[in-house]
Amino acid sequence: MMKYAQAVLVTFMLGACTANVDLDCDAAETLSREWGEGLTAVVAEGEGEPRSVGSYSVRVYEARNGENDRDFFVTGLIFARDGFLVDLDLVDIDGDQNPDLIVSFESAGSGSYLTAHAWRLLDNKLSSVAMVEGLAPGTDVTQALIAQVASLNALEPE
Numbered sequence: 001m002m003k004y005a006q007a008v009l010v011t012f013m014l015g016a017c018t019a020n021v022d023l024d025c026d027a028a029e030t031l032s033r034e035w036g037e038g039l040t041a042v043v044a045e046g047e048g049e050p051r052s053v054g055s056y057s058v059r060v061y062e063a064r065n066g067e068n069d070r071d072f073f074v075t076g077l078i079f080a081r082d083g084f085l086v087d088l089d090l091v092d093i094d095g096d097q098n099p100d101l102i103v104s105f106e107s108a109g110s111g112s113y114l115t116a117h118a119w120r121l122l123d124n125k126l127s128s129v130a131m132v133e134g135l136a137p138g139t140d141v142t143q144a145l146i147a148q149v150a151s152l153n154a155l156e157p158e
């Protein structure tokens with residue numbers, strides 16, 4: 001049922017782009033950052049989707065021949081997003097001495113609320129570390145993610 005709902009949402013969004021010339025559907029944002037030795041993280045909004053809502057991909061590549069930082073695909077995932085991509089950062093938010101990929105979005109409209117997702121790469125697999133949403137404009141999303149991880153860790157038994 002969930003996959004059906006996602007398919008309907010994607011179909012609706014693509015139709016909205018075609019029917020409404022006011023939607024900016026062709027300017028998908030793509031950002032990248034070096035993520036460890038020889039790795040590059042690439043985050044992109046879904047091609048052809050409205051900037052305000054849709055999907056985003058996180059892809060990780062390894063540079064094997066030194067000429068191209070994206071010559072070998074390692075892993076990747078696609079997720080829903082509410083807002084447009086505004087920033088990527090690498091910060092260790094969970095204290096494991098490894099940088100986590102922080103992906104930040106800003107909602108469209110008058111609220112300009114912030115959302116951020118933190119991703120970890122372990123054994124060539126992406127996994128979610130934390131997510132915060134509905135943050136006021138100007139909020140430090142990295143500190144909000146660190147606080148969320150700390151509160152979740154406080155709930156774990158020793």
